[in-house]
Amino acid sequence: MPIPINIPVKGPAAPTKKGEFRRTPDDAPEDLKAKMLELEAKGEWIVQRVPEPYVEVQTKYGKPKKIPLQHTWHHKSCGQCGHIPGYSTSIFWLHRKLGLEYNDPRDQTSCTAWNYYASATSNSAAQAGVAMRNFAAAYETGYFPQIHCATSYGHYKEVRSELIHHKELRDQVREILKKMGKPLVIPEEIVHYSEWVYAVRHEIAKRQVLDLSQITVTVHPACHYYKLVSEDAIYDPDVYGGQRTAIVTGVVEALGAKVADYSTWFDCCGFGFRHILVQRDFTRSFAVQRKIEVMRDEANPDVTLTHDTGCVTTLDKSQFAAQAHKGVTAAIPVLSEAQFAALAMGAHPYRVCQLHWHSADYHPLLEKMGIDWRERWREFEDDLERLKKDPGAVMTWDDADAAPTQAFGAGTRPHPAHLAHGGR
Amino acid sequence: MATGTGTGASSAGLARATSGGRVERGAEPPFEEKLRLFNEVKADLRFSDYLYGCYECGICVAVCPSARFYDFSPRRIAQAVAREDVELVYEQMNGEVWECSQCFSCLVCPRKNNPGGIITIMREVAVKNGLHSAKEALEGYSRIIYKIMSTGTQVSPDMIRPDAFPDWGPTAKETADNLEVWRRAMPPDTMHTTSSSWEVDDKTLTELYLIWHLTGVLDMIKTLDESLHMILVDVMEEKLEEAGYPLSG
Numbered sequence: 001m002p003i004p005i006n007i008p009v010k011g012p013a014a015p016t017k018k019g020e021f022r023r024t025p026d027d028a029p030e031d032l033k034a035k036m037l038e039l040e041a042k043g044e045w046i047v048q049r050v051p052e053p054y055v056e057v058q059t060k061y062g063k064p065k066k067i068p069l070q071h072t073w074h075h076k077s078c079g080q081c082g083h084i085p086g087y088s089t090s091i092f093w094l095h096r097k098l099g100l101e102y103n104d105p106r107d108q109t110s111c112t113a114w115n116y117y118a119s120a121t122s123n124s125a126a127q128a129g130v131a132m133r134n135f136a137a138a139y140e141t142g143y144f145p146q147i148h149c150a151t152s153y154g155h156y157k158e159v160r161s162e163l164i165h166h167k168e169l170r171d172q173v174r175e176i177l178k179k180m181g182k183p184l185v186i187p188e189e190i191v192h193y194s195e196w197v198y199a200v201r202h203e204i205a206k207r208q209v210l211d212l213s214q215i216t217v218t219v220h221p222a223c224h225y226y227k228l229v230s231e232d233a234i235y236d237p238d239v240y241g242g243q244r245t246a247i248v249t250g251v252v253e254a255l256g257a258k259v260a261d262y263s264t265w266f267d268c269c270g271f272g273f274r275h276i277l278v279q280r281d282f283t284r285s286f287a288v289q290r291k292i293e294v295m296r297d298e299a300n301p302d303v304t305l306t307h308d309t310g311c312v313t314t315l316d317k318s319q320f321a322a323q324a325h326k327g328v329t330a331a332i333p334v335l336s337e338a339q340f341a342a343l344a345m346g347a348h349p350y351r352v353c354q355l356h357w358h359s360a361d362y363h364p365l366l367e368k369m370g371i372d373w374r375e376r377w378r379e380f381e382d383d384l385e386r387l388k389k390d391p392g393a394v395m396t397w398d399d400a401d402a403a404p405t406q407a408f409g410a411g412t413r414p415h416p417a418h419l420a421h422g423g424r
Numbered sequence: 425m426a427t428g429t430g431t432g433a434s435s436a437g438l439a440r441a442t443s444g445g446r447v448e449r450g451a452e453p454p455f456e457e458k459l460r461l462f463n464e465v466k467a468d469l470r471f472s473d474y475l476y477g478c479y480e481c482g483i484c485v486a487v488c489p490s491a492r493f494y495d496f497s498p499r500r501i502a503q504a505v506a507r508e509d510v511e512l513v514y515e516q517m518n519g520e521v522w523e524c525s526q527c528f529s530c531l532v533c534p535r536k537n538n539p540g541g542i543i544t545i546m547r548e549v550a551v552k553n554g555l556h557s558a559k560e561a562l563e564g565y566s567r568i569i570y571k572i573m574s575t576g577t578q579v580s581p582d583m584i585r586p587d588a589f590p591d592w593g594p595t596a597k598e599t600a601d602n603l604e605v606w607r608r609a610m611p612p613d614t615m616h617t618t619s620s621s622w623e624v625d626d627k628t629l630t631e632l633y634l635i636w637h638l639t640g641v642l643d644m645i646k647t648l649d650e651s652l653h654m655i656l657v658d659v660m661e662e663k664l665e666e667a668g669y670p671l672s673g
Contacts, residue, residue, distance in 0.1 A: 076614070083581065093611075104613075106622070106623050106628065110576055119565055120547030120548045121644050122641050126636060162473075165473065168469065176638050180634065223529060227528045228528050266487060268527035274522065274562075277565065280591060282494075286493060359593050384609055
C-alpha cells in the first residue's frame, strides 16, 4: 500500500512566452527587511529610514528598493580614493551638478573587507563592529549611507545577514558600540553608489553635452555587487531579459552609447584581494586572458566600464605587463561608469575625472568622445604649477568647475537625446 | 564525532620563522590537533549558513577563476568539509584555501552552499592558529595589515611605488614622483592626503582601534607576525588610553 505523503505542491507556474525569462518574489530568499523591522520592534536596534525623495528600483526577484537621491553620507572606498581618485571625485561631481546635497565625512573608516578577504586577519565580530560603527556615524549626522565600493556594499550585506540571524553577534557588537556611546543602527536599504547613478541616469542624460553614439562599451558587472547577497541587486526585464544585473548597462544605454556583449561577462576580474597585492601573476593572467582579450576579440570596445574599486584597478593596471610581454599595443581603457557619465556631462578629464591616475591608454577614447585632452592636460599642468608655487594651496570644487563645458574640444557635439530633452 | 582536546597555537605542525624571515613548515601534527582545528571551523557562527550538502554538480568549479589557474576546486572544499574529512580539511587549510579569489562566484551553487565563505572561515582558523600556510600566503603582506589597521584605509596613495608595483607601468612612477601635488590637485577637501586614502578623524581611528582590541584581532596578528603586533599595540594603546578606554578585560 502506498504510504501517503503530504508534500505541499505549488500549482504550475503561469505560462511564459517562448524564450521569456521570469523571476518572481516567490523565488526570493527570506525577507531580510521584514526581519530587520521585527528586530527594531523588539528594541534590538534602530532601522534608519531612507530619506525622501527616493527612486524605487526593481531588484533581482522583483522586489522594490528605495534609492535616496540626496542627503546621503558617502562611505568612501579606500582603493578608489587611494589610487583611482577620479572615481570618487566623479561621484561627488555628479551629485553637485544635479544639485543633490551630500556629506563627505571624516568620521569614516574603510569597511576593511579588502584586507579581510585577502588575509582573514579579522573575524565576524570585528567586521560587524566596523560596519556598525560606520553606520552609527552616518546616523548621528542624519544622513543616509551611500557606499562607494562594491566590496564594502557586499560585505555590509553579509554583515547585516549575520547580525539578523545571530543574536550573540548583535549583543557583542551592541556592547562594543555602547562603549563608544553609539547606538546599534542598520540602514533600511544598503545602497551602492552605482544604484544611485542608475536611479538618476535619465537626469544625467538630460544634461549630457557629448554625443556618445559612436562609442562602444563593454560592461564588467562587479561580483561583490550582484553575487554576494544577490537579491539586493538591480535587475530590469528590459536589460538582457532580466537575466543579468542592469546596473551599469542601463546607464550606458541612457547615455546613448552602444553596449557590446562578450562571452566571459560572468567571470570575475581576477582581483583576488590577496592576489592583487602579493600574487599578481594570477591577477594579470586572469584579467588579460579571461576579460581584456575576450572583450577585444569579441566586442572591440572603445572602453570597458565597471562599478567597483577592485575591478577598475585590476582591469586597468593589468594591461601594461601583458602589452610589454606580448607586444600588444591596443589597450582597452577602463573607467567607472561614474567617470564616463561625468565626462558625458562635460566634467574636466583631469580636474574631475583624474584620468592621469589610470594606466591603460585612454586618449583615443577621449578623442572619439570629442574631448581635446591635450588642451585639458595643459590646463591641468597650469593648475599643478600654481599648486607647486604655493605648498598650502589645494584645488577646490570652484577650480574644478572653472572650465566651461562649451570649451570641451572642437569636436564636441551635443547629444541628439539632449536636444530632444532640451528645456525639460 | 569526538571533540578534540586541543593543544593550542604553539603545537607541532604550525609554522616557525627562520632567522631570514622565511617561513618553514613544522612537523605534521597529530590527528587530535587536526580535529581541534576542524571543530574550530565548524564552531564559527556562520558555518551552518554556508554548508547544506553538495550535489557534486561542479557548477562552482565552472565559474571559479582560481580553478582555471591553480589546482584548486571549491567543490573539493565543500565536499571535504561536508564529509568531515579531517585530514583533507587540514591539508586544504595548509594550502589551497589561499588560492581562492573570494569573488563569491561559487554562490551560484544550486544547493545554496557558500564555498567562498567556508574558505573565509578556514583561513581565519589558519591565521588564528599560526598555520604554516597563513604565514607563507601572507609573506610580504604585513605592510597592508599595518596600513589598514592603523589608518583605517587600505591602499593609501603613498603605497603606489614603482618598486612595489613595477607591472603597473609608468603611471606607478609618475604617481610616486608627483604624489604630493597630485593629491592637492583634486577637489574634495577630504582627499588631500598621502598616507591615508582620505582624512580620518582621530576619534574615528581610536574607535577602530577599540574594535580591534575588543574582538581579538590583535591576538590574531600576534600569531601571524609578532613584530607587527608590537608596532600596532604601540600605535593603538596610547590612543586608547588617551581616550579613556580601559585596555584590560
